[in-house]
Amino acid sequence: MNAxxxxxxxxxxxxxxxxxPNEIWRLLGLVLARGLNEDSEIVVWSRAVATAILAGxxxxxxxxxxxxxxxxPLPVRVAAAVCGFLAYLVMRRSVFVGVAVGEAALLxxxxxxxx
Amino acid sequence: xPAPNTFTSSTAAFFGGVKSAVTxxxxxxxxxxxxxxxxxxxxxGLASWWLxxxxxxxxAAPAQVILISALGAGASLFEVAIAVTLSAIRLFPxxxxxxxxxxxxxxxxxxxxxxxxxTSVSMWVESLRLLPAMPQQWRIAFCNGLSVGYMxxxxxxGFAGYYLAAGLPPLFAGTLLFLTPMSFLISTARNAHMMxxxxxxxLGLVLGPVLTAMQVQLDxxxxxxxxxxxxxxxxxxxxxxx
Numbered sequence: 001m002n003a004x005x006x007x008x009x010x011x012x013x014x015x016x017x018x019x020x021p022n023e024i025w026r027l028l029g030l031v032l033a034r035g036l037n038e039d040s041e042i043v044v045w046s047r048a049v050a051t052a053i054l055a056g057x058x059x060x061x062x063x064x065x066x067x068x069x070x071x072x073p074l075p076v077r078v079a080a081a082v083c084g085f086l087a088y089l090v091m092r093r094s095v096f097v098g099v100a101v102g103e104a105a106l107l108x109x110x111x112x113x114x115x
Numbered sequence: 116x117p118a119p120n121t122f123t124s125s126t127a128a129f130f131g132g133v134k135s136a137v138t139x140x141x142x143x144x145x146x147x148x149x150x151x152x153x154x155x156x157x158x159x160g161l162a163s164w165w166l167x168x169x170x171x172x173x174x175a176a177p178a179q180v181i182l183i184s185a186l187g188a189g190a191s192l193f194e195v196a197i198a199v200t201l202s203a204i205r206l207f208p209x210x211x212x213x214x215x216x217x218x219x220x221x222x223x224x225x226x227x228x229x230x231x232x233x234t235s236v237s238m239w240v241e242s243l244r245l246l247p248a249m250p251q252q253w254r255i256a257f258c259n260g261l262s263v264g265y266m267x268x269x270x271x272x273g274f275a276g277y278y279l280a281a282g283l284p285p286l287f288a289g290t291l292l293f294l295t296p297m298s299f300l301i302s303t304a305r306n307a308h309m310m311x312x313x314x315x316x317x318l319g320l321v322l323g324p325v326l327t328a329m330q331v332q333l334d335x336x337x338x339x340x341x342x343x344x345x346x347x348x349x350x351x352x353x354x355x356x357x
Contacts, residue, residue, distance in 0.1 A: 010161065010162065010165050011165065011168065013186065013192065014165060014168060014169055014172065014173075014182075015172070016192070016196070017182070017186075017192050017193075017195045017196040017199060018169055018172070018173050018178065018179075018182045018195075018199060019169075019172040019173055020196075021196045021197075021199045021200035021203065022173050022175055022178045022199055022200065022202075022203040022206070023172075023173075023203075023232070024200065024203075025200070025203045025204055025205075025206040025207040025210075026206050026207070026210050026231050026232060026234055027231065028207050028210075029206065029207045029208070029209070029210025029211045029214070029231065029234070030210060030214065030224075030227060030228070030231045032211070040208075043205075043208045044309070044311060044347065044350065045343065045344070045347045046204035046205060046207075046343075047204075047205055047311075047312060047315075048311050048312060048314075048315040048342075048343035048344070048346045048347045048350075049201055049204070049315070049339040049340060049342075049343030049344070050177070050201060050202045050203075050204060050205050050339065050343070051303060051307065051312050051315040051316050051319060051343065051346075052315040052316070052318055052319030052322065052338055052339045052341075052342030052343040052346065053181065053198055053201055053202050053319060053335055053336075053338055053339035053342075053343075054177045054180075054181070054202060054299060054303055054319065055300075055303065055315070055316045055317070055318070055319025055320045055323060055338075055342070056319045056320070056322060056323020056324075056326075056334075056335060056338035056339070056342070057177075057180060057181050057184055057185075057299075057323065057335070058296045058299050058300050058303070058319075058320065058323075059296075059319070059320045059321070059323045059324045060184070060188075060323050060324055060327055061155075061180075061184060061292075061295060061296040062293075062296045063324045064324070064327065065289075065292070066158060066159070066187070066188075067158035067159075067288070067289075067292065068158065068280070068285045068286075068288035068289040068291075068292055069158070069288075069289040069292040069293060070289075071285045071286070071289060072286070072289045077293070080293065080297075081296065081297060081300060084297050084300075084301065085300060085301065085304070088301045088304070088305075093305060095144070095298070095301050095302055095305055096143075098297075098301040099147065099294070099297050099298045099301060102293070102297040102301075103290055103293060103294070103297065106289070106290055106293050106297075107286070107287075107290050110286045110289060110290070111286065114285075114286060
């Protein structure tokens with residue numbers, strides 16, 4: 001029984017803290033689908049909150065890396081992210097160029113400075 | 116590409132949607148994104164089928180990244196649920212904007228359940244672009260096909276990233292792991308059309324690590340609420356000053 005629970009636990013967690021808190025907003029949209037436009041104040045605020053959370057997660061993934069990424073030194077990770085972002089700004093806002101340059105910078109820096 | 120609006124059956128419309136998905140620019144975006152998320156799931160010790168199921172049930176890359184990294188870092192389940200739900204509010208206005216395009220005379224609520232679940236940035240942008248030129252009767256089937264195409268792409272490349280990260284030497288596995296923060300940083304900046312969004316991005320980048328370093332409880336929630344509300348307050352003040 002305990003072994004079964006241990007197998008199923010990650011999937012229960014997925015449904016309870018991943019699926020349900022995410023899906024509730026889609027279902028509310030289905031039930032309350034009446035005029036709410038992209039510029040309404042509550043939408044602007046909620047988009048700002050979501051953007052800030054995602055940005056926080058992005059910064060944490062770069063600064064407090066784990067696993068294989070942690071074998072590449074912190075200054076290299078930060079410099080690669082900055083290079084990628086600058087390349088995106090310079091190359092007419094191309095997401096592809098930005099990601100490619102950031103990845104190349106990380107690979108080069110990691111190759112030179114990894115321990 | 117002109118909108119394919121000359122379907123003869125729902126099945127044809129569905130496969131028209133699938134074809135539209137795998138030939139659109141979002142195919143490449145999803146490929147890169149989910150290779151990165153696959154590597155992330157491997158890094159945090161989750162099963163590959165768990166990841167596949169999360170792609171199908173959650174179907175929102177930001178929420179998945181938040182869920183995987185927060186669970187992996189040992190956050191409390193309550194905190195994870197709050198962070199996921201705060202990241203998902205944006206889905207609400209997207210569904211509200213999409214459904215009027217799908218709803219016609221005689222459309223039943225249950226016909227709209229799948230498109231509602233499938234609503235995500237990629238499908239939403241393409242639906243709003245392609246559906247208006249299409250006869251109403253084919254729209255739901257096309258929309259479902261489009262979404263199945265995108266979701267299939269995400270699941271397949273999630274597995275690819277997962278097993279690549281498992282088999283590659285650390286430097287290359289690290290490069291795969293870097294895909295998630297790098298691509299999300301740039302795509303979030305690209306989606307930030309208004310000043311309020313750019314400010315929220317910068318505040319989140321600063322507040323996230325600072326609150327973590329200070330070991331604040333529920334740090335992700337506070338990053339979102341404090342950073343987002345500050346950005347919004349500045350936006351209102353600027354509007355008032357005009």
